[in-house]
Amino acid sequence: MQSTLDAASAFLLKHPSGDFARGDLVLAPVLPWLALLGLLLAAAAVVWVAVRGLRGTTPRDRVVLGGLRLAVFLLVGLCLLRPTLVLSRAIAQRNVLAIVYDDSRSMTVADQDGGTRLAAVQAAFGDSTTLLRDLAERFVVRGFRAGTATDPVASAQALTGTGSRSDLGAALATAREALADQPLAGIVLVSDGAQNGFGDLDEELGRLAARGIPVHTVGVGSAPFARDVGVDALQLPDEVLLGSEAPGALLLRTRGVAGRRVVITAEVGARLASIDTVLVPTDRDLLEVPLRLPATEPGTVPVTVTVQEVDGEATTLNNRTAGVLRVRAGPEKILYVEGEPRPELPFLRRAVARDSALQVVALIRSADGKYLRLGVDDSLELRDGFPVDRATLFRYRGVVLGSVEAGFFSGDQLRMLQAFVTERGGGLLALGGRDALGEGGYAGTPVGEALPLELDPQVAGNGDAAGATRLRVRPNAERGDAGFTDLGREGVSPWDSLPELTVVNAVGAPRAGAEVLLEGVAGGRSVPVLVSQRYGRGHTALFLPQDSWRWQMAADLPPDDRTHVAFWTRLLRAVVDGVPDQVALDAAPGLVAPGEPLQVRMRVADSTWRPRDDALVTVRVSPPDAPSFDLPLQGDLGAAGEFTATLTPTGLGPWRLEGEAIVGTDTLHAATLALVSADVQDPGSMERDDRTLAQIAARTGGRVYDIDALDRLPDEAALTTSGITARAATDLWDAPLVFLLFLLLLGADWFYRRMKGLA
Structure with a gap:
């Protein structure tokens, strides 16, 4: 048109x-x-x-x-x-015109006039073509290949279509920076428009527009495919605890296969993790498939997900994707504070005793000023009771509050507990009990404000005077199985066969943004039983019953029933899930092809979890087949306490990065692993994305062309205000x-x- x-x-x-x-x-x-x-x-x-x-x-x-x-x-x-x-x-032969060729694997799709996209590009921009001769008469032409990385290229004939990603933002930035000292009349981007890299395309378009450099886009390929199932993205958690099932998600983009079933295979390391059959819906093209990936070995583990080919697919190049799963070995320390001896704590400790990734440290008030300490590392830990300074409290990754009243803590300690979540990023779990929640006087306190349910200040000090409510626990009907009890697995009872539990606390409605995971049914009405929410940098949760130990001791349950064990293992793992370290080292993406850049980021905080820009940081890089070397990092002006660098690994195999940060008199360490593999796929849709191509041209003042209609490109590319021009x-x-x-x-x-x- x-x-x-x-x-x-x-x-x-x-x-x-x-x-x-x-x-x-x-x-x-x-x-x-x-x-x-x-x-x-x-x-x-x-x-x-x-x-x-x-x-x-x-x-x-x-x-x-x-x-x-x-x-x-x-x-x-x-x-x-x-x-x-x-x-x-533009004055002839006084300006440079950059041509950026997409050299990713999507260019090998055969949907361009019976041939591949790559062949169409080479035919249009070949050395002997009229188009390139006309461009060369007006400009000094410089070519760039955008694939795994962006490099200069002599001609389109040197393209191979083997790049692992399509990072258009990084490609445009590289071309602009490489020609920064030359009069750049414009950039011609030859691509299918697929954007699945890590560069910020929007930010780079803003830079080009500010400098008046137009980007002319040349679209290659067809859109949309008649029939295709492609991986759009693989979502994995940043880090999981050893022995957990990592919650992931696979985003599929489908064309022409509505109502059909597709088979999805997931591998973690060398092990087959799952085989799922998914029915493609008829009302949408984008499908999210949940994944449960077992974290059975510590360290950085590759994850591969494959979608079985569907008859008549346009391409199978986008049927496979990969990522990495970072697994913490633990143990993760959780501080459990109880105001009185009661059965809930010993049963909880027994439930997680065999989990080497969890360490529950208990502080139980036995009398005024007297405490029983369980699970401590040494005789000095918690000797004087609950921590009175941030540095001591922040050593833990999670805190569980049992039946203990708010008056047990000082005002500073209550504020410190809130900061434990909002600033340190820790997990806080509050349990029901006669001296807990509103009955314990938490309404209006910093801790009460952090909890995911509203608390009633009128019930403070009432204990269980209102009477206990017995209810049967089940997953939230709107959410489905909360995943805390491994339902359907051997040794775990179904929800409707579990004993009723007791609630003695009066609570209000869930706060905005809170998620009800489990609910209890009593007298035909439902009551929130397990509720969680994000709060600041961390998260908080509330488990309302006071006697989950009944799930272990009920006479009508089999002696080897593991429901109670599975529930508390899952719940405490959720409490410490995603809690950051004082020093964190990250290399993204964790799985790259040779020559693909890694973004290395190190976050440093002191013992009170305040970011430290003055830290002395170093990162030691150990390639698989070469001597180790130091990678210099620079402070990130946009993020306090963060230091960044770019690393471009070439050798195949694991690249180990070991970071050291000196904060005052403390020396802290962190490590991570990046995997370099030749089998990294080009994820995302491989259809031609006309919307992205049009956006790039519109933002920078360029034009949109089709690979088959480039006659006007030389003349129109010369109409520019960038470079050396004449009016x-x-x-x-x-x-x-x-x-x-x-x-x-x-x-x-x-x-x-x-x-x-x-x-």
């Missing part, structure tokens, strides 16, 4: 429509303005006299004929005004449109007089 409009505009007005947006429309009258105004008034008077003297005409005839003749004089006046289009044009003016008074308007007006006058029988 746009090409048709441009062709029509070029024929009628001597320029395509886009030139009028780029240039300046000015008037250069051949006579002074007063003279032109006088001529126009004289012409109007002549028309008025001539029309008034016509015989045998009606008033309507005089109006029509007068209007047509006046329009002719106005058109003559417009020509005398001499409208001119002034355009900025050229083109008269528009002699445009074919003006001549056609003259013929139309004079012909209309003749036809009307002929129709009315006038002279």
Whole structure:
């Protein structure tokens, strides 16, 4: 459509429509303005006299004929005004034009006139083509290949279509920076528009627009496919605890397979993790498939997900994707605070005793000022009771509050617990009990504000005076199985066979953003039982029953039933899930192809979890087949306490990164692993993305072309304000449109007089 409009505009007005947006429309009258105004008034008077003297005409005839003749004089006046289009044009051979070729694997899809996209690009931009010769006459042409990384390339014939990603933002940035000291007239981006890299395309387009550098996009490929199942993205958690099932998600984009079943296989390391069969819905093209990936070995483990080929698919290149799962070995320390001895704690400790990734440290008040400590590392830990400073409390990754009243803590300790979640990023779990929640006086306190349920201040100090409510626990009907009890697995009882539990606390509605995971049913009404929410940098949860130990001791349950064990293992793992370390080292993406850059980021905080920009940081890189070396990091001005660097690994295998941070008198360490593999796929949709291509051109003032229609590219690329340019003016008074308007007006006058029988 746009090409048709441009062709029509070029024929009628001597320029395509886009030139009028780029240039300046000015008037250069051949006579002074007063003279032109006088001529126009004289012409109007002549028309008025001539029309008034016509015989045998009606008033309507005089109006029509007068209007047509006046329009002719106005058109003559417009020509005398001499409208001119002034355009900025690049001076020949004084400017550079960058051509960025997409060299990712998506370019090997065979959907371009019976051949591959890559073949179409090489045919259009080959060394001997008319297009490249015309461009070379006007510009110094510089080529770049955008695949795993962006590198200079001599010609399109050197493209291989083996790049692991399509990072258009990084490719444009590399081309701009490489030619920063040269007059850059513009950039031609030859791509299918797929964008699945880690560069910030929007930010780079802003930089190009600010510098006035246009990006002309050349679309390759077809859109949409008739039939295809492609991996759009693989979502994995940043880190999981050893022995957990990592919650992941696979985003599938489907075409023409609605109502059919597809088979999805997931592998973690060398082990087959799952085989799922999914029914493709009929009402949408984007499908999210949940994944449960077992974390059975510590460290950085590759994850591969494959979608079985569907008959008639346009391509299978996007049926496979990979990522990495970072698994913490633990143990993760959780501080459990209990105001009185009660069965819940010993049963909880027994439930997680065999989990080597969890360490529950218990502080139980046995009398005023007297405490029983369980699970401590040494005789000094918690010797004086609950921590009174941030550094001591923040050593734990999670806190569980049992039946202990708010008055047990000082005001500073309550605020410190809130900061433990909001600033340290820890997990806080509150349990029900006669001295817990609202009954314990937490309403209106910093801890009460952090909990995911509203607390009633009117019940403070009432204990269980209102009586206990027995209810049967089940997953939230709107959410489904909360995943805390491994339902359906051997040794775990179904929900409806578990004993009822007791609730003695009065609570309000869930807060905005809170998620009800489990609910209890009593007397036909449902009560939130397990609720969680994000809060600051961390998360909080509330488990309302006071006697989950009944799930272990009920006489009608099998002796080897593991429901209680599975529930508390899952719940406590959720409490410490995603809790950050004092020093964290990350290399993203964790799985790359040789030559693909890694973004290395190190976050440093002190013992009170305040970011430290003054830390002395170093990272030691150990390649699999070369000597170790130090990677220098620079402070990130946009993020406090963070340091960044770019690493481009080449050798295949695991690359180990070991970070060291000196904060005051403390020396802290962190480590991570990046995997370099030749089998990294180009994830995401492989259809041509016209929307992205149009956005790139529109944001930067460029044009959109099809690979089969590039005749006007050399001329239009020369119309730029970037680089070394000269301004050229083109008269528009002699445009074919003006001549056609003259013929139309004079012909209309003749036809009307002929129709009315006038002279």
